[in-house]
Amino acid sequence: MTQLPLPPHSPTCMGCGPDNLAGLQLVVFRSGDEVYTDVTFDERHIGAPGLAHGGAVAAACDDLFGFGLWIARTPAVTRSLTVDYLAPVPLHRPLRISAHVREIDGRKLHLKATATADDGTALFTAHAVFIAVSIEHFAQHGAPGAVQDLLDRLTSALDHDGPDRPSPHPPDR
Numbered sequence: 001m002t003q004l005p006l007p008p009h010s011p012t013c014m015g016c017g018p019d020n021l022a023g024l025q026l027v028v029f030r031s032g033d034e035v036y037t038d039v040t041f042d043e044r045h046i047g048a049p050g051l052a053h054g055g056a057v058a059a060a061c062d063d064l065f066g067f068g069l070w071i072a073r074t075p076a077v078t079r080s081l082t083v084d085y086l087a088p089v090p091l092h093r094p095l096r097i098s099a100h101v102r103e104i105d106g107r108k109l110h111l112k113a114t115a116t117a118d119d120g121t122a123l124f125t126a127h128a129v130f131i132a133v134s135i136e137h138f139a140q141h142g143a144p145g146a147v148q149d150l151l152d153r154l155t156s157a158l159d160h161d162g163p164d165r166p167s168p169h170p171p172d173r
């Protein structure tokens with residue numbers, strides 16, 4: 001059976017929006033309690049000649065962590081993000097980033113990601129703390145015009161993600 005990608009955060013999301021030609025255009029899948037994406041950095045993401053910019057790498061991790069929504073089943077936002085750059089990341093070489101939720105502690109979601117090149121080389125790891133927020137967080141702080149679409153997406157995602165999923169984690173203690 002062909003696996004379907006998870007829906008992007010928005011069509012123009014810098015990390016996963018298919019309509020954002022300047023973005024990473026990540027396509028993210030879920031496998032059990034992990035989410036993963038195969039990404040190939042190119043000249044749009046260059047740092048040192050021939051190598052990916054560390055900020056582009058961090059953005060990819062942050063966006064993939066944002067798909068933790070499908071596992072933790074709560075809206076949440078990045079509070080901290082740390083990347084350990086283990087080896088230079090070459091352009092034009094596919095790599096896989098996998099992420100999972102390590103721990104949920106009240107509103108704090110502790111996440112970890114690992115990235116491996118197509119030859120098995122460990123390239124980087126990342127850790128993040130996301131803080132669960134209510135959906136109103138986005139209405140309060142985001143662009144008013146786009147908020148309703150975001151709310152619809154989140155509500156739909158949390159309501160229709162299948163009966164085998166755990167209950168949504170409460171956004172507020």
Ligand SMILES: CCCCC/C=C\C/C=C\C/C=C\C/C=C\CCCC(=O)SCCNC(=O)CCNC(=O)[C@H](O)C(C)(C)COP(=O)(O)OP(=O)(O)OC[C@H]1O[C@@H](n2cnc3c(N)ncnc32)[C@H](O)[C@@H]1OP(=O)(O)O
Nearest residue numbers: 009062063066068069075076077078079080109129130131
């Ligand atoms: C894993 C699930 C992911 C789910 C993703 C959800 C939705 C995604 C879908 C749609 C969203 C659309 C687009 C998403 C695009 C990209 C996704 C990537 C994610 C991002 O790109 S998102 C943008 C960057 N992000 C922000 O824009 C956040 C700005 N920020 C704030 O809005 C506030 O800062 C807030 C709300 C975070 C907290 O504010 P607050 O006032 O509610 O809470 P407070 O500060 O009190 O901290 C609460 C508790 O966290 C503890 N705590 C704090 N810092 C800690 C740390 N570093 N380590 C360990 N614990 C820590 C405290 O100690 C306390 O713990 P305790 O309660 O136990 O005392």
